[in-house]
Structures are given as C-alpha cells and as structure tokens.
Amino acid sequence: xxLLKTENPKPKTIFREKPVYSSKILALLILAALAWACGESxxxxxxxxxxxxxxxxxxxxxxxxxxxVIPERGGETISEAQAYALLRAVWIGDAATFARxxxxxxxxxxxxxxxxxxxxxxxxxxxxxxxxxxxxxxxxSDADLDYALALILAGKxxxxxxxxxxxxxxxxxxxxxxxxxxxxxxLPNGELLLTPGNWHxxxxxxxxxxxxxSPAAYRLWSLPLPDKSASPAxxxxxSHLRGEGxxxxxxxxxxxxxSMSKNSAWGNLHxxxxxxxxxxxxxxxEQPGVGLFPDxxxxxxxxxxxHAQTPExxxxxxxxxxxxxxxLALDALWFKDExxxxxxxxxxxxxxxxxxxxxxxxxxxxxxxGAPTVDYESPVIYAGVLAAALAAGDRDFAELMAxxxxxxxxxxxxxxxxxxxxxxxxxxxxxxxxxxxxGVVKIF
Numbered sequence: 001x002x003l004l005k006t007e008n009p010k011p012k013t014i015f016r017e018k019p020v021y022s023s024k025i026l027a028l029l030i031l032a033a034l035a036w037a038c039g040e041s042x043x044x045x046x047x048x049x050x051x052x053x054x055x056x057x058x059x060x061x062x063x064x065x066x067x068x069v070i071p072e073r074g075g076e077t078i079s080e081a082q083a084y085a086l087l088r089a090v091w092i093g094d095a096a097t098f099a100r101x102x103x104x105x106x107x108x109x110x111x112x113x114x115x116x117x118x119x120x121x122x123x124x125x126x127x128x129x130x131x132x133x134x135x136x137x138x139x140x141s142d143a144d145l146d147y148a149l150a151l152i153l154a155g156k157x158x159x160x161x162x163x164x165x166x167x168x169x170x171x172x173x174x175x176x177x178x179x180x181x182x183x184x185x186x187l188p189n190g191e192l193l194l195t196p197g198n199w200h201x202x203x204x205x206x207x208x209x210x211x212x213x214s215p216a217a218y219r220l221w222s223l224p225l226p227d228k229s230a231s232p233a234x235x236x237x238x239s240h241l242r243g244e245g246x247x248x249x250x251x252x253x254x255x256x257x258x259s260m261s262k263n264s265a266w267g268n269l270h271x272x273x274x275x276x277x278x279x280x281x282x283x284x285x286e287q288p289g290v291g292l293f294p295d296x297x298x299x300x301x302x303x304x305x306x307h308a309q310t311p312e313x314x315x316x317x318x319x320x321x322x323x324x325x326x327x328l329a330l331d332a333l334w335f336k337d338e339x340x341x342x343x344x345x346x347x348x349x350x351x352x353x354x355x356x357x358x359x360x361x362x363x364x365x366x367x368x369x370g371a372p373t374v375d376y377e378s379p380v381i382y383a384g385v386l387a388a389a390l391a392a393g394d395r396d397f398a399e400l401m402a403x404x405x406x407x408x409x410x411x412x413x414x415x416x417x418x419x420x421x422x423x424x425x426x427x428x429x430x431x432x433x434x435x436x437x438x439g440v441v442k443i444f
C-alpha cells in the first residue's frame with residue numbers, strides 16, 4: 001500500500017478583487033496605489049518586502065532549533081518546508097538561519113540511520129504517544145531536490161555548517177546520489193523519470209507530480225564542480241538507470257543537450273524531463289491541452305502522460321502545478337535553456353496573458369482545459385506566471401504580476417506576511433516569486 005503525502009490546502013482566508021477590463025488600467029492603478037502608499041519605487045518596495053517578510057517568517061515560523069512550524073498543520077513540519085527555508089536563507093544571505101535549519105533537518109529528518117540513504121522523511125509531528133518525531137518516513141522528491149540544491153548553493157558561497165555536522169557540499173552529493181538510487185526510474189522506452197518519492201509504483205504507469213521536476217538542478221549537477229574532493233559530476237549511475245533505451249522519436253530536442261556528459265544520469269534526466277513536459281503541454285491522453293500542466297498525472301511505459309485518475313491526486317492546474325513554471329524559469333534564466341523558454345513563452349504564458357487581457361485577474365486554480373475552478377485569486381499563481389514572463393523576456397508583464405503579489409502583502413505589528421499570517425504556502429511562493437523578479441535568485 002502506497003503512503004501518499006498531502007500538502008498545499010486551499011488558503012483559509014481568501015482575498016477577492018473585482019475584475020477590471022484592461023490590464024493596462026489595472027497595472028496603473030496598482031502601481032499608483034503602491035507609490036502613493038509607500039512613496040517608493042516598485043524595486044525598492046520589493047526589496048523591502050523581501051527583507052521584512054523573511055525576518056517575520058524567521059520569527060514566527062522557524063523555531064530556535066531550526067524547525068519550520070506550520071500553523072495550518074497544527075505545528076507539524078514537512079520536508080518541503082525545511083527545504084524552502086534553506087533556499088530562502090541562501091538567497092537572502094542569512095547564513096545563521098541556514099545553519100540552524102540545516103542542523104535540525106539533518107538530525108531529525110535524515111533517513112541515514114533508519115534507512116541507510118540520505119533522503120528526508122517528509123512528515124514530522126506529534127505521535128500517538130504525544131512524543132514528537134517522524135510520522136511518515138517516506139520521501140518527497142521535490143523536498144530532496146530543493147534540499148540538495150540549497151546545500152550546494154550554500155557550499156559554493158563558502159558557508160560552513162555548525163560544528164560536527166557534514167559539510168554542505170558533502171551532504172548535497174550524498175543526497176543527490178540517493179535521489180538517483182531511490183526516486184528516479186527508467187521507463188521501458190529508455191527515458192528517465194523523477195517519481196514523487198521512494199514510494200513509487202514498481203512498474204508503469206507511474207504516478208507523477210510534474211511540479212517536482214527541477215531541471216535547473218539536474219543541469220547544475222551534470223556539470224563539473226570545481227572541487228577536487230567531489231565525486232564525478234553525474235554521480236554513480238545506479239544499475240536500474242543504466243542502459244540504452246529505445247528512444248522517444250524526439251531527437252531534435254535531445255540533440256540540444258549534446259554538451260552534457262553522455263555518462264551523466266542527471267544530464268539524461270534533464271533531457272528526458274523536457275521530452276515529457278512537451279507532451280504534457282499538448283494535453284493528457286486524448287484530451288488536447290491549452291498549455292497548462294497538471295498537478296498530478298500518470299506516465300505510461302512509452303512516456304505518454306494521462307490523467308491521474310485518483311480521488312486524492314487531480315490533474316487540474318492548481319496549487320501543486322504552479323510551482324513548475326518557476327522551476328523551469330530557473331533553467332531559462334540560469335542556463336538559457338531553449339526548451340524551458342519555448343515551453344513557457346509559446347505554450348504556458350499565452351493562456352495567462354489572454355486571461356489577463358480579458359478579465360484583468362487570474363483565478364487561483366484552473367481545469368486542464370483552461371476553465372477556472374474557483375473565483376478567487378492567490379499570490380501563488382501570480383508568482384508562477386511572473387516567473388514564466390521573466391523566462392520569456394516579457395519584463396512588462398512580469399512587473400504586472402509582481403504588482404499583484406504585492407497587493408497581497410500586509411504588515412501588522414512585527415508580522416509581515418502575504419494573504420494571512422498562518423498561510424504557510426503563500427508566504428513561501430509569494431516570496432520566491434518576488435525574489436526571482438528582484439534578481440536575488442542566483443546560482444552562485
């Protein structure tokens with residue numbers, strides 16, 4: 001029996017805005033209101049909001065020991081939250097908080113002592129006997145990828161961990177090797193696929209969460225790192241990932257990555273991820289798509305995506321999927337990846353620009369056919385669309401999206417937050433969207 005992780009509930013408090021009929025008028029109103037209220041430019045306001053909201057997050061969400069305490073989960077913790085905190089700490093330059101969060105994560109979520117790998121148990125909280133500890137030792141590949149990425153970024157900045165803990169770079173290498181060992185599979189057609197965690201099915205069709213894909217991290221790990229103590233850039237390729245596949249018949253896209261090491265599992269995963277994403281942009285099964293990605297889907301042995309067909313895991317474009325354009329934007333902005341740019345510019349972004357022009361707002365969730373499923377907004381969707389606009393080189397549209405994210409920002413006393421103080425998911429993705437816009441989401 002598979003144990004599936006659950007996350008990203010709909011925000012408890014919803015801010016609705018009346019639609020307008022011109023995005024240009026709305027943009028002018030937003031920017032004018034911000035300028036009047038703050039007497040500062042948008043870049044200056046974004047910088048101030050990033051700093052204030054991070055400091056508030058550290059005070060109200062991160063315990064002195066380094067645990068991210070999630071109010072919506074009754075004070076529990078998930079591996080995703082720890083990884084987000086580490087990434088944010090790197091990009092805001094908070095080495096002390098990074099060290100605290102790393103120390104708690106390694107000591108409480110690492111599966112090294114219990115399972116012999118370096119992945120993270122995804123769920124930690126109050127146990128039946130009222131003691132606190134791991135509730136579910138299964139893994140979440142998005143958290144493991146973000147965790148390893150954050151450790152590499154910190155290590156390359158010269159940051160050092162607390163005494164008696166493994167180095168950031170050393171632990172990152174062990175984590176990424178465990179990801180290959182436990183969370184990546186080879187399809188019968190030869191393509192590599194990232195699964196949601198160690199609990200994946202033994203054979204296709206595999207349940208897949210595309211928002212977990214992190215092609216910028218794959219590319220980074222397929223390149224040599226200037227460290228003599230490092231293992232080969234691609235890591236040790238596990239036996240289940242070796243061998244030549246039959247190919248998917250999409251050679252032009254694969255040829256764009258000839259500069260990557262042919263022996264690198266990460267380079268191969270990077271290539272094959274874009275093959276799947278291009279199929280996803282066309283639709284699921286026999287249903288044509290509109291350029292949106294699903295929260296969840298199933299991938300058959302030939303690499304073709306289908307509806308997830310599970311009550312708990314839908315195929316709408318929602319709280320899960322909105323993370324994917326942000327992750328693809330990293331590959332476009334850091335590495336100028338043409339496949340990422342094409343997906344976002346030609347497939348994904350046109351739908352939302354059309355929505356914006358027609359309605360002056362974006363719904364928080366959409367069906368895979370493009371119909372909105374809710375009548376409210378969220379800064380999370382604006383963060384994803386902002387990232388796509390940046391990748392596509394549309395700075396003007398990105399500016400509009402940044403303005404919308406800022407409209408959800410509030411300050412009360414010593415709390416600075418997005419939507420509501422207890423909305424963990426909005427705090428993180430509104431911040432990550434603005435950080436990308438402001439240019440602080442850097443590779444090294």
